[in-house]
Amino acid sequence: MIKMPLFGKSQKSPAEVVKALKEAMLSLEKGDKKVEKAQEDVSKNLLLIKNMLYGTSDSEPQTDIVVAQLSQELYNSGLLVHLIQHLSRVDFEGKKDVAQIFNNILRRQIGTRSPTVEYICTRPEILFTLVQGYEHQDIALNCGTMLRECARYEALAKILLYSEDFYNFFKFVEVSTFDIASDAFSTFKELLTKHKILCAEFLEANYDKVFAHYQGLLNSENYVTRRQSLKLLGELLLDRHNFTVMTRYISNPDNLKLMMNMLKEKSRNIQFEAFHVFKVFVANPNKPKPILDILLRNQEKLVEFLTKFHTDRSEDEQFNDEKAYLIKQIKELRPPEN
Amino acid sequence: MDDPFNLEDDGLMPFIHRISSEQIIYKSKKNQCKFIGKYVMGDLLGEGSYGKVKEVLDTETLCRKAVKILKRRKLRRIPNGEQNVEREIKLLQQLNHKNVIRLYEVMHNEEKQKMYLIFEYCVSGLQELIDSTPLKKFPIWQAHGYFCQLIDGLEYLHSQGIIHKDIKPSNLLLTTDGLLKISDLGVAEALDMFALDDLCQTSQGSPAFQPPEIANGLDSFPGFKVDVWSSGVTLFNISTGKYPFEGDNIFKLFEKIGEGVFEIPEEVDELLSDLLRGMLHKDPYLRFSLPQVQHHGWFIKRHPRTEPSVRIPPLRGDESRNMTVLKYLESHHGNNLEEDDCSDSHYFTEHDLTAQRLQQELQQHMQQQNSRSAPPSPGTVAAAAGVPSTETRRSRRRDRWRGTFRIRKLSACKQS
Numbered sequence: 001m002i003k004m005p006l007f008g009k010s011q012k013s014p015a016e017v018v019k020a021l022k023e024a025m026l027s028l029e030k031g032d033k034k035v036e037k038a039q040e041d042v043s044k045n046l047l048l049i050k051n052m053l054y055g056t057s058d059s060e061p062q063t064d065i066v067v068a069q070l071s072q073e074l075y076n077s078g079l080l081v082h083l084i085q086h087l088s089r090v091d092f093e094g095k096k097d098v099a100q101i102f103n104n105i106l107r108r109q110i111g112t113r114s115p116t117v118e119y120i121c122t123r124p125e126i127l128f129t130l131v132q133g134y135e136h137q138d139i140a141l142n143c144g145t146m147l148r149e150c151a152r153y154e155a156l157a158k159i160l161l162y163s164e165d166f167y168n169f170f171k172f173v174e175v176s177t178f179d180i181a182s183d184a185f186s187t188f189k190e191l192l193t194k195h196k197i198l199c200a201e202f203l204e205a206n207y208d209k210v211f212a213h214y215q216g217l218l219n220s221e222n223y224v225t226r227r228q229s230l231k232l233l234g235e236l237l238l239d240r241h242n243f244t245v246m247t248r249y250i251s252n253p254d255n256l257k258l259m260m261n262m263l264k265e266k267s268r269n270i271q272f273e274a275f276h277v278f279k280v281f282v283a284n285p286n287k288p289k290p291i292l293d294i295l296l297r298n299q300e301k302l303v304e305f306l307t308k309f310h311t312d313r314s315e316d317e318q319f320n321d322e323k324a325y326l327i328k329q330i331k332e333l334r335p336p337e338n
Numbered sequence: 339m340d341d342p343f344n345l346e347d348d349g350l351m352p353f354i355h356r357i358s359s360e361q362i363i364y365k366s367k368k369n370q371c372k373f374i375g376k377y378v379m380g381d382l383l384g385e386g387s388y389g390k391v392k393e394v395l396d397t398e399t400l401c402r403k404a405v406k407i408l409k410r411r412k413l414r415r416i417p418n419g420e421q422n423v424e425r426e427i428k429l430l431q432q433l434n435h436k437n438v439i440r441l442y443e444v445m446h447n448e449e450k451q452k453m454y455l456i457f458e459y460c461v462s463g464l465q466e467l468i469d470s471t472p473l474k475k476f477p478i479w480q481a482h483g484y485f486c487q488l489i490d491g492l493e494y495l496h497s498q499g500i501i502h503k504d505i506k507p508s509n510l511l512l513t514t515d516g517l518l519k520i521s522d523l524g525v526a527e528a529l530d531m532f533a534l535d536d537l538c539q540t541s542q543g544s545p546a547f548q549p550p551e552i553a554n555g556l557d558s559f560p561g562f563k564v565d566v567w568s569s570g571v572t573l574f575n576i577s578t579g580k581y582p583f584e585g586d587n588i589f590k591l592f593e594k595i596g597e598g599v600f601e602i603p604e605e606v607d608e609l610l611s612d613l614l615r616g617m618l619h620k621d622p623y624l625r626f627s628l629p630q631v632q633h634h635g636w637f638i639k640r641h642p643r644t645e646p647s648v649r650i651p652p653l654r655g656d657e658s659r660n661m662t663v664l665k666y667l668e669s670h671h672g673n674n675l676e677e678d679d680c681s682d683s684h685y686f687t688e689h690d691l692t693a694q695r696l697q698q699e700l701q702q703h704m705q706q707q708n709s710r711s712a713p714p715s716p717g718t719v720a721a722a723a724g725v726p727s728t729e730t731r732r733s734r735r736r737d738r739w740r741g742t743f744r745i746r747k748l749s750a751c752k753q754s
Binding site for chain 2: 111238284286
């Protein structure tokens with residue numbers, strides 16, 4: 001490696017830093033007596049790598065060639081896997097450095113290729129380890145930022161969506177630690193909405209399983225979970241990419257019953273979100289018989305209920321238009337002739 | 339004075355003063371501060387067939403915004419003018435995406451027959467930027483950045499069942515932080531939530547950006563592909579400085595478009611040519627879909643910044659396009675001392691300055707007496723050294739308070 005004695009301390013080459021970091025990680029993992037020393041080495045080398053990628057206040061980031069060497073060393077040494085598997089053992093600042101290094105390397109592009117994305121596709125355990133990170137308070141948020149960066153890439157989002165681990169998110173978004181739950185929810189939402197075609201195909205292919213789990217969120221004890229998941233449901237159903245999923249969802253009478261119950265919830269916010277899902281059932285020009293039956297059975301009650309529903313939202317023209325439209329639709333409902 | 343002609347009928351001659359131009363006193367137009375609701379008006383940003391767009395300041399949030407002023411009278415003269423505005427408002431109100439212009443508020447003035455649409459503030463637009471360059475185009479990396487944002491915004495619009503139908507550089511605005519905003523949904527169409535396909539029957543977009551199916555007058559056509567086509571023409575335009583189809587008049591233009599044959603300039607690389615050909619395919623069903631565009635190599639590729647970026651050109655000599663509301667606010671509060679030499683405040687201060695000087699002298703006198711009788715405190719030492727002590731500073735401030743209080747009381751009297 002080229003050294004630059006002119007500038008005082010010779011700079012370590014990417015290979016040297018990666019090697020030193022890996023050794024320090026290994027001794028940290030073994031957990032022998034020299035833990036403190038190992039931790040210190042880990043932090044020091046992480047900082048060196050981070051500065052190579054981002055530069056510091058008085059040095060520019062390294063050239064593309066150095067960054068390419070560094071990435072190559074990270075792939076070949078398997079260090080990325082180590083760092084993520086043993087993230088808990090790294091100190092507080094070091095954890096943040098790991099996330100920053102990971103995200104920077106991930107964004108690396110050569111022409112139309114993203115080498116790190118390709119690398120992670122061959123080592124999907126990196127993704128699953130990150131998902132499991134939500135189970136550990138000390139690393140959950142660091143893993144969250146890395147996961148969301150991964151979710152931006154269709155290939156990685158696909159691996160995550162189609163894995164069993166994806167269903168853990170239904171658990172994570174409900175955990176009692178608020179910041180972790182909401183971080184998990186934003187990752188969850190990103191996975192379900194970012195890549196429109198991929199998401200639509202996934203929801204269609206796994207409709208029963210996903211919505212069985214989703215039902216749990218809508219019935220959650222946790223107010224925030226209930227409200228957020230209801231809002232997301234509305235967004236998913238009203239997205240034209242999910243047309244097939246929407247038609248399927250609004251054909252199921254159980255879903256209609258759930259929305260009608262949510263219209264009567266204590267929380268006005270939940271009532272309002274439920275309205276935006278409920279309207280789709282009513283607006284459907286081809287209502288299946290079970291749906292029509294429920295609406296007809298409650299025709300008068302629904303008209304009365306909707307007439308008094310959120311009357312103070314006089315400013316919201318669109319809402320009032322939609323409400324008036326629904327009332328008209330329900331009033332005009334007639335049983336099919338046969 | 340010395341009239342060489344000595345005209346007889348002096349009294350009947352029209353009496354004209356001749357004034358040399360140096361003698362004319364110009365008075366700068368007063369920056370009359372105007373409010374619309376909670377918004378303070380600033381300078382003109384643009385003018386369209388519908389009316390003016392001006393910069394405003396939201397007095398509650400102190401955010402820069404823009405107001406589109408629509409005159410009912412003018413709207414009625416434009417075919418479908420009123421319906422288009424109604425539809426645009428309705429559509430915009432339900433949209434929320436970083437690459438689609440946000441409409442915050444709509445206000446009406448029945449008396450003036452005007453409508454005020456409050457939008458988020460955009461400092462410039464793609465057309466304006468292109469026009470400021472000699473070759474009427476962007477460096478590839480910059481065109482790529484804008485194109486990606488356009489496609490992101492379009493993906494969102496399509497996900498909401500909205501076909502824009504008038505994508506072109508002049509409808510793509512830019513915020514101060516470089517975000518692209520798709521604007522002008524005046525001729526956009528919202529599909530029915532349950533419509534099985536995206537077939538449309540009408541289009542009122544700009545001719546040069548219309549696809550062959552519209553140029554050839556087909557009865558119905560897939561709507562989303564209209565936006566793909568016009569985004570293709572937009573990309574062609576901002577990356578090459580040329581148009582794929584041109585004609586001296588709309589008939590010749592539509593003839594060219596209808597044939598669907600165009601040439602890509604030689605300097606365009608293979609990857610971009612392939613994308614342009616895909617987006618400008620004559621057959622809408624073979625034309626790229628938005629996901630196909632998003633998966634195209636040119637779209638994914640990171641383009642190196644080899645050339646400097648085209649920057650936002652100065653507006654009325656202002657390099658950084660500062661907020662223009664400020665001067666109106668300053669004149670409103672009467673503290674624009676540089677320009678307004680003969681303003682009321684000047685006379686006011688002349689009279690007041692003597693009073694103030696007397697008061698200061700009195701104060702100094704009293705302080706000197708105090709320091710003689712009492713042992714020196716840190717405050718008086720500071721005063722003697724010419725630094726106003728906290729004590730005097732505080733008393734001056736109190737005086738100022740009293741002054742404003744008096745004025746306030748006076749104005750309260752006037753009102754009642």
